[in-house]
Amino acid sequence: MTETTARTRFRAATCPYEDASLSIEERVEDLLGRMTVAEKAGLMFQTIAVMGPEGTLLDDPDTLPFGFTVRQMIADKGMNHFNLMGGGRPEHIAQWHNRIQELALETRLGIPITLSTDPRHHFTDNPGTAAYAEGFSQYPETLGLAAIGDADLVREFADLMRREYLAVGIRLALHPQIDLATEPRWSRINGTFGEDAELTGKLVAAYIRGAQGETLNTTSVACMTKHFPGGGPQLDGEDPHFAYGREQVYPGDNFDYHLAPFKEALAAGTSQMMPYYGMPIGTEHEEVAFGFNRGVITGLLRERLGFDGIVCTDWGLISDANIMGQTMPARAWGVEELSVPDRVLRVLEAGCDQFGGENVPEQVVALVEAGRLTEERLDVSARRLLREKFVLGLFDHPFVDPAGAAASVGTPAGIAAGLRAQSRSVTVLKNAAPENDTRRGEPILPLAEGTRVYVRGLDAEVAAGYGTVVATPEEADVAIVRVKTPFEPREGGFEQFFHAGSLEFDAVELAAILELCATVPTVVDVYLERPAVLPEIAEAAAALVANYGCADGPLLDALFGRVRPEGNLPFELPRSMADVRAQRSDVPRDGKDPVFPFGHGLRY
Structure with a gap:
């Protein structure tokens, strides 16, 4: 089905927000003015989606991670942001993407889907941090790109990633991860650029420009840079996905060192930011998880650093969940005693726009109906989320070509470039x-x-x-x-x-x-x-x-x-x-007698 025939089939008439001759601001304001509270709330949730074999839709909610099908979340909950877990051949991902875009066109306003993913071009296969990637070019982990230290290579990698994502319909990268690896025991070091803030800052700027271009546009893949204001200095190296790792500590009083790469990401124009699960201990900031932390999100990120883009929480701050047979409490560290509605309100008051890994927009609607949350506050976040969809061109070109995906993902040139980068690293x-x-x-x-x-x-x-x-x-x-x-x-x-x-x-x-x-x-x-x-x-x-x-x-x-x-x-x-x-968890190169120092590498 072509874009024109699909829109004609599902949309009886063209509204001003569908008119590409108007400015993006005009289109955003027109659409925002037509939306109900429930539709605005639906924009503000992004969760995991799973595709069926060969790009089919899965319609048995009992087999899915959170008990809802994509069809239900689009039609009944008004959601239009999804994080693809797993996948398949590139052409099958493209077919699945087109099918969910058709579901979106069937809704009252026809707001297109923004499809996101964790990294797909490396070696890690962890359902919480990186995705299995059949058919995509394969590079070393970002640690390997840091080992090479070539900003031009990083930009070339990100540009290849962008082209392969575009081919299958992925428009939002839930990366780069620019936490600093100053605590050697931390389990997520392999997704970073290492322990040095200057090197990380140089490489993240190249990464974002390779994925987004100099400015976000219709050929960009938007970057959700993470994890603001810098994960990594975890107490005993434990990860805050889990309650025993919730504390982020700064025994070297080195908070600003971890913040430095994010300043470079902002200068490069990152479209989105994700705060981490951790709660800062012993700093000027309130000891609650960053996604609930108004001083960090509004005071530091928005006001001091001037970021007016989208802030999406890390996955699962609001609701308890069962993941792979394991009961996972909501990562509401520091505010565990709050009810689900109070957690939702606290995240919005902190300054976040979107809830990652959640599908409860009805909670936002209930807060508005109870007079605890204003619709004007919803408009602030909805405006940011809608604007990105328009800038990416999703309203005008929501579909992709599956045959083109098969031909342009994992090309011989892309595969060769990835293999060479593995050797170089x-x-x-x-x-x-x-x-x-x-x-x-x-x-x-x-x-x-x-x-x-x-x-x-x-x-x-x-x-x-x-x-x-x-x-x-x-x-x-x-x-x-x-x-x-x-x-x-x-x-x-x-x-x-x-x-x-x-x-x-x-x-x-x-x-x-x-x-x-x-x-x-x-x-x-x-x-x-x-x-x-x-x-x-x-x-x-x-x-x-x-x-x-x-x-x-x-x-x-x-x-x-x-x-x-x-x-x-x-x-x-x-x-x-x-x-x-x-060692102090927040300080780089803090070993007394390392076997090999930072930057060591022989040549022949």
């Missing part, structure tokens, strides 16, 4: 044979083509394209082993996705690595989703490299010198957990 930490090797002190990398290699933790068939794979360490010239940053497993279907706790390798895994290193010169590759504690490995390995999301082929390209590894550590690597515990 590899960080060489050590490159010298140990004392007990005949090549003592000599570089091991790059490896020569055809080298006899024993591999552990990577695909032998892939490795066979680079060297001669042997069955035992004793037969090898060199071993290559891939490991991941340790973590303490948590219980619960949802909680297990958040890798937190100790950064030390357990005794069994460490002994196996050290035994291999003692048997044959060994290249150890560690996936740094957080700063691993690895002094013994650093001492014993012939070469030690880090990656931040890298497939076997791109890693071997770097190890064998086919692509030059360019990474520098985006955070320091601590010597012990005692050192980690002694």
Whole structure:
């Protein structure tokens, strides 16, 4: 169905707000004047949506995360912002997107859907932070982009992301994440640009300009930059998705350091902001979660920093939920005693425009009917939300071409660029044979083509394209082993996705690595989703490299010198957990004797 025939089918007459010859301000005001309180309230909620197989609609509410279908939320609740969880082939996402746009056209005012997503171009698959991405180009995590440190590359990445999102109908990125990784134990470090505020500020500006352009327009993907005013300095590194991680602490009195990248995001024109779940402890601000915090949202973000864009809360501040079989209380940290209506009112009084992960617009309507909330306050937020839809061109061109999506997402050029970025981000930490090797002190990398290699933790068939794979360490010239940053497993279907706790390798895994290193010169590759504690490995390995999301082929390209590894550590690597515990959570580079410092990276 074309855009013209769809609108003709569902819309009997054209209203002024549908007239593209009028200014955006005129269109916004005309539409706003036609909306009921319920329709305005519907604008102010964005929650998770799930598509069916091959882009179909799911119409059994009992199978869906929050007990409502997209059809119900559009038709009955007046909602028109959705966060796509999961997905499928690009053409199927495009087909599903078009189907929900048709549902939106059937409503009284025909307000189009704004479809959003968590990151889809990296390696993380966590339903709370990043999405599975079939068919999309794949880059290292943003930590890897930070390791390369090239603002031009970040802008090129964001532009590719923009084009692939546009093709399937996604118009809002629930990223970039620009929290600073100053607390090594925090489970969300892999989504950041590392611990340095200056580097993060430089890269986020490039990211936003790549996604949005110099100004938001009809070819932009809007950015919801997060998590204002800077997550990361969590007490003991625990995450505020969970009650035990609700406290955000500043023992180094370093609040402004975490704020600095957000100033760069504002200067670059980010369209939206998301405050985090955490509650600030020991600062000038009230000790309630940032989404409820008027001093932070209105006083700091809107008045002091001058932001007049959309502020959307993080997901699930208002209502308790069951996520993947785990009961999750509302993240109403500091205001847990408030009723659901009082929480809603508190978020709006703080200065937020939209409730993430919620689908209860009837609560807003009830507050207006009870005289506790004015319609004029709704208009302030509705105006911002409507304006973005008009600026993005959604009213004029709500549909996408599924065939075009299939052709333009995950192109050979895009895939090649992602693979090359994976290789470039590899960080060489050590490159010298140990004392007990005949090549003592000599570089091991790059490896020569055809080298006899024993591999552990990577695909032998892939490795066979680079060297001669042997069955035992004793037969090898060199071993290559891939490991991941340790973590303490948590219980619960949802909680297990958040890798937190100790950064030390357990005794069994460490002994196996050290035994291999003692048997044959060994290249150890560690996936740094957080700063691993690895002094013994650093001492014993012939070469030690880090990656931040890298497939076997791109890693071997770097190890064998086919692509030059360019990474520098985006955070320091601590010597012990005692050192980690002694660090101040809000201060970068606070280790006393790191194994490798921030910015370390060798070349060959």
